[in-house]
Amino acid sequence: MLHEDIKKQIKTITQSIFNDVVSFRRWIHQNPELSFHEKKTSSFICEVLKKNNIKFTSGVAGYGVVALIEFNNPSSQVIGVRADMDALPIQEKNNIPYKSVNNGIMHACGHDAHTAIALGVAIVLNQLKNDLQGTVKIIFQPAEEKLPGGASLMIEQGVLLSPTVDKMLALHVLPEMEVGNIGFRAGQYMAACDELYIVMKGKGGHAALPNSVVNPITASAELLINIKKEVSKLNYKDKYILEFGDFHAYGASNVIPEEAKVAGTLRTLNMTFRNKAHGIILDEVKKIEHKYSSNCDFEIKKGYPVLYNDSDLTQSCEQWSQQFINPKQIKKLSIRMASEDFAYFSQQVPSCFFRIGVGNKQKKIVHSVHTPYFNIDEKSLEIGVGLMSYLTVANLLDLKIA
Numbered sequence: 001m002l003h004e005d006i007k008k009q010i011k012t013i014t015q016s017i018f019n020d021v022v023s024f025r026r027w028i029h030q031n032p033e034l035s036f037h038e039k040k041t042s043s044f045i046c047e048v049l050k051k052n053n054i055k056f057t058s059g060v061a062g063y064g065v066v067a068l069i070e071f072n073n074p075s076s077q078v079i080g081v082r083a084d085m086d087a088l089p090i091q092e093k094n095n096i097p098y099k100s101v102n103n104g105i106m107h108a109c110g111h112d113a114h115t116a117i118a119l120g121v122a123i124v125l126n127q128l129k130n131d132l133q134g135t136v137k138i139i140f141q142p143a144e145e146k147l148p149g150g151a152s153l154m155i156e157q158g159v160l161l162s163p164t165v166d167k168m169l170a171l172h173v174l175p176e177m178e179v180g181n182i183g184f185r186a187g188q189y190m191a192a193c194d195e196l197y198i199v200m201k202g203k204g205g206h207a208a209l210p211n212s213v214v215n216p217i218t219a220s221a222e223l224l225i226n227i228k229k230e231v232s233k234l235n236y237k238d239k240y241i242l243e244f245g246d247f248h249a250y251g252a253s254n255v256i257p258e259e260a261k262v263a264g265t266l267r268t269l270n271m272t273f274r275n276k277a278h279g280i281i282l283d284e285v286k287k288i289e290h291k292y293s294s295n296c297d298f299e300i301k302k303g304y305p306v307l308y309n310d311s312d313l314t315q316s317c318e319q320w321s322q323q324f325i326n327p328k329q330i331k332k333l334s335i336r337m338a339s340e341d342f343a344y345f346s347q348q349v350p351s352c353f354f355r356i357g358v359g360n361k362q363k364k365i366v367h368s369v370h371t372p373y374f375n376i377d378e379k380s381l382e383i384g385v386g387l388m389s390y391l392t393v394a395n396l397l398d399l400k401i402a
Helices: 003-016 018-030 039-051 111-126 150-156 216-231 271-292 311-324 343-348 379-397
Strands: 055-060 064-070 078-084 135-141 167-178 182-184 187-190 192-201 240-248 259-268 295-302 307-309 330-332 351-359
Touching: 003 018, 003 111, 003 311, 003 379, 018 039, 018 111, 018 379, 039 055, 039 064, 039 111, 064 111, 064 150, 078 111, 078 379, 111 135, 111 167, 111 379, 135 150, 150 343, 167 182, 167 343, 167 379, 182 311, 192 216, 192 271, 216 240, 216 259, 216 271, 240 271, 259 271, 271 295, 307 311, 307 343, 307 351, 311 330, 311 351, 311 379, 343 351, 351 379
Parallel strands: 078 135, 078 167, 167 351, 182 330
Antiparallel strands: 055 064, 064 135, 182 351, 187 307, 192 259, 192 295, 240 259
16 A cells, blocks of 8 residues: 555544544543443443454453454564553543543543544554554553553553564643644653652650650651652752652641651652662651651552653654644653653553643633543544554554655
8 A cells, every 4th residue: 555545544534433433532531430440441442342343352451451453464563552541530520411420530631532542543443454464452451540550460461462562652642732733752751650658656645745745747747858858969860759749647736646647759760860769768767767766657659660762663653643644733742750651561662652632722621631620622533543543554564754
């Protein structure tokens, strides 16, 4: 097939199934499920794949689904496409016909769009079966939002094997970017993330008797200040974030509580820095325990690694995109200190994780992810299906870059 023939076919099929993709996204949006509980979502995905005669395996790492589309000479090249499908514990406040029916649960990070787009890609590519070569694995992944992350579990269960995946692609919505635009960044793109949990155990009592108590609030406050001060002394130029967002100690104005609980996050781009910071934090915990004669239960939940976009693959995808959409709509992305468990895939095989604009200021679709008013301009679904299908085909056939 020639370049223009491929592009034309993909755009024609994508336009013909656009309403279906919108309906996929709205059903998933209306029926959100939390991480590791995506039972109905998984069943819905399987129903769509079955209806379109696409082979799949379900029950991977819980509710994960893997669709397999084999073309001519299936072992020549294997491309993986990943979509996450879990929702967040947020009460939706949008006034829309497909508003979440599950109290306190919402698709506030666009995973409904990711899944709908991936279903659309599966349908498009399945209709091109006789014209292509290689294999495409479309990985519908559970539990991106919760450690240890569905990506790591699916990899452990062999999702990148049998057949072995050569390259991985994924996209993510970006509400700060206007619909019609897409963004790429080669190399480091998203940070590693660790969760920090502290339970400082003191000795409670009356606040008027300071010599008979060990105040866990004072000890915790000093610990947080010392941790941030000492970590800041590490001489690294890489960006990092060390913040504490939760502090609970249930006493009163005249009651010293028995314990205080603190939770925080460490986000880094440098693994040497990450490991040294862990050591400093543990040292500071021990110092505070000794100073206050207290006990501290401290835990570092090591989270997702740095998401690394393969330079060659990302550059190729960016150049192929210029053949599919207006080059002026392709943007350079900045490093983000948020984390993504697609990073586990990027640590295993050459990967490209790119962004798709879903905002629309005229329609007042401007709210960020992880907020109760998040929404997307559904025109982005057509762009997402078309572009991801084209990039997958371009990688399968190693199309020449004009």
